[in-house]
Amino acid sequence: MKRIVLLTDFSETARNAAVYGIQMFQEKKAEFYLFHAFDVEFSGSPYIMQVKDEMAEESQKGLKKELSILHRQFPNVRIHLISRYGSLIEVLRMEMSEAGLMPDMVILGCRGESALENFLLGSNAFDVIRHINMPLIVVPRTCSYRKPKKLVFATDLKTIDDNIALPLFELVRYLNAELMFVNVLEDEYINRLEAEETIAGYFPDVKLSFHFIDDSDICKGICSFAGDNGADMVVMIRYNYSFFERVFHPSITKKMVLQPEFPMIILHGLPKN
Structure with missing residues (x-):
């Protein structure tokens, strides 16, 4: 239980x-x-x-x-x-x-x-x-519950492990929800096909989709994507310090975060050497 x-x-x-x-x-x-x-x-x-x-x-x-x-x-x-x-x-x-x-x-x-x-x-x-x-x-504060049908997972597509995937997999299966991975394009090269195959292995029988957006403001890009695609929740990984702290960096102006209100799922991965 x-x-x-x-x-x-x-x-x-x-x-x-x-x-x-x-x-x-x-x-x-x-x-x-x-x-x-x-x-x-x-x-x-x-x-x-x-x-x-x-x-x-x-x-x-x-x-x-x-x-x-x-x-x-x-x-x-x-x-x-x-x-x-x-x-x-x-x-x-x-x-x-x-x-x-x-x-x-x-x-x-x-x-x-x-x-x-x-x-x-x-x-x-x-x-x-x-x-x-x-x-x-x-x-x-003002968010009312509605059963989540779409979850947006903001990720760099590199920091997925069992510690992250298992609780999210159980939650998505329980909710029978769609999981939408969104990556804000960066200069660093990512083998997208390989990354998608690796991630899909953690989420069998779950409806998945992968999206790449180009926005100099990560916070705005993620929020806009979630709003445009009818997302109910946003998922973030805590141990991905560079990505996480770029999203929540104090220099982001207030108006950039006045977006539709999304409950957030925060997952914690195991530190990597």
Whole structure:
């Protein structure tokens, strides 16, 4: 049974992401974990234990309130509550350990006008993407769920491995969705036929297509392609630092990211020598 972690800070943004995640995976009979982390900024305070206890109580109250709201919409979905003391990254890493939860997917919201804009502005979402090596789904604040039928995979066609392919293959098969690989043309030579054959081997019986676009602005090119082709989600690989950071480079202007809002799947590959 799949374990889906729904990160919350009790905001409407987080609640919307939780609803999105439950709607996506409820037919898979997954177990959901509503997860809240709280921390004390001034650890040297003599009242630290009192403050910590008060925050722990507030965390539990907030989780129970969110659970009540979610159960009104999803009365038959099993949702566990997890409250942890510490920084979000620290406690998530603990849950990823062998003694912890070991989630199959982490779902979180972002507050920007689009997922891309949110990353540019900096957020907890980007911190999670940078430091948590688990499959992630990042849901823009105003995005409502509709069953994804087309996923656009923005890639350089060179950084696909089992660690990336397996969770994506399982998700695409579960959704019965089409997977569209899109590569923004670069100066470096790519043997397209060989790359396509290699990638296709990871996704048997999945409807695949490969596309190459020429745009000096990678972010704009990917968003335009996704919008023009009716995509429901965009997939990115985190360990491909040069490609990833070119997409989210701070110099990209705000107007370039004010595109239709796409939830994003972030996958983490194994580092290559």
